[in-house]
Amino acid sequence: MTAQLRMDALPPAGWPALAPFLFASNRLDGDVRCLHSHTGEDAAAYAEELRSLPVGEACYVAARDGDVLVGVAGAEFDVSLGRAWLRGPLVAPGREFRAIAAALLDALCARLPPAVVQYAVFVTAGCAEAIGFYLGRGFDLHASYGAYTALRAAPPAEGPPPGERLAAAEPCWRAVIGALHEAEFSGGYVTLDGLFEADTEDRMTRIALLDGEPCGYVRVHFDAHWHEGYVDFLAVAPAARRRGVGRALLRSALAWSFARPGAGAATLTVRDDRDAARALYKAAGFRRVRTCIGLRRTVTR
Ligand SMILES: CC(C)(COP(=O)(O)OP(=O)(O)OC[C@H]1O[C@@H](n2cnc3c(N)ncnc32)[C@H](O)[C@@H]1OP(=O)(O)O)[C@@H](O)C(=O)NCCC(=O)NCCS
Numbered sequence: 551m552t553a554q555l556r557m558d559a560l561p562p563a564g565w566p567a568l569a570p571f572l573f574a575s576n577r578l579d580g581d582v583r584c585l586h587s588h589t590g591e592d593a594a595a596y597a598e599e600l601r602s603l604p605v606g607e608a609c610y611v612a613a614r615d616g617d618v619l620v621g622v623a624g625a626e627f628d629v630s631l632g633r634a635w636l637r638g639p640l641v642a643p644g645r646e647f648r649a650i651a652a653a654l655l656d657a658l659c660a661r662l663p664p665a666v667v668q669y670a671v672f673v674t675a676g677c678a679e680a681i682g683f684y685l686g687r688g689f690d691l692h693a694s695y696g697a698y699t700a701l702r703a704a705p706p707a708e709g710p711p712p713g714e715r716l717a718a719a720e721p722c723w724r725a726v727i728g729a730l731h732e733a734e735f736s737g738g739y740v741t742l743d744g745l746f747e748a749d750t751e752d753r754m755t756r757i758a759l760l761d762g763e764p765c766g767y768v769r770v771h772f773d774a775h776w777h778e779g780y781v782d783f784l785a786v787a788p789a790a791r792r793r794g795v796g797r798a799l800l801r802s803a804l805a806w807s808f809a810r811p812g813a814g815a816a817t818l819t820v821r822d823d824r825d826a827a828r829a830l831y832k833a834a835g836f837r838r839v840r841t842c843i844g845l846r847r848t849v850t851r
Pocket residue numbers: 734783784785786787790791792793794795796797798818819820821824825826827828829830831833
């Protein structure tokens with residue numbers, strides 16, 4: 551059966567038409583398989599997101615058996631970071647998953663820019679098929695994460711800790727915040743330059759100052775597609791912990807998120823070994839909605 555498979559790289563204009571297939575084949579026991587592919591609650595939302603993808607930063611390949619679409623793999627990528635966030639491979643139910651997925655992954659990776667050398671995969675923990683597939687393809691288990699959501703209910707109002715204030719990022723704090731960002735989120739998807747870009751309508755960085763000295767930061771963005779605030783990064787320097795700084799930063803990120811027009815929720819993912827952060831989010835009203843597995847592979851080109 552796989553001998554007849556044809557791999558087509560799709561031009562951007564062809565991506566939205568993949569949405570019904572992607573939406574249907576990404577289902578798994580009331581949840582989803584691939585989180586990077588999961589871009590809405592129905593096929594129309596998937597199509598809308600596919601239409602919005604920047605042309606030079608994404609790639610899709612389709613597997614066809616004759617005229618029948620039997621699988622799709624895609625990726626978003628950032629050449630400056632050298633990284634791709636893989637989507638799928640998603641294979642039609644009843645088809646031979648491993649063989650089709652392998653052919654799709656090869657075809658996809660061959661079409662990514664040569665500067666892209668790190669591949670990241672993010673799947674739900676229940677998707678043993680995908681986890682086994684990627685492990686067999688040289689990917690490593692990176693970490694297990696919880697995905698958390700908070701609905702509009704804001705945490706109780708409370709003043710900042712004594713001596714603390716929050717401020718927009720200023721260049722003079724780059725060294726301290728850069729060291730903290732590197733220590734906690736080395737290789738994160740937002741660089742230090744990105745953290746220190748001016749705030750916009752859809753993203754914000756806040757620095758916490760204790761007695762005038764920077765000691766923590768939060769970065770949040772608003773996902774207009776999901777109508778949700780997303781807390782990208784939050785960290786407090788070890789010497790300043792357990793004094794309410796993390797809570798104040800999180801509160802400012804939530805207040806900002808829920809002030810966006812149409813905001814319905816705030817979300818984040820956190821590594822399961824980050825006990826302090828999980829306790830902070832739980833205390834702030836976040837509820838765990840799923841467990842996700844991150845897999846990574848670095849290639850030489
Ligand atoms: C998570 C983190 C930001 C918390 O910052 P913090 O300033 O120490 O947190 P706060 O003092 O505001 O704590 C607020 C509440 O969170 C919970 N909490 C925070 N740290 C905790 C810990 N080590 N153990 C248990 N609960 C903890 C508590 O409920 C606490 O309230 P309480 O002190 O009244 O009991 C900080 O530990 C950190 O930077 N960790 C490393 C980076 C990280 O994991 N970031 C999150 C990744 S998504």
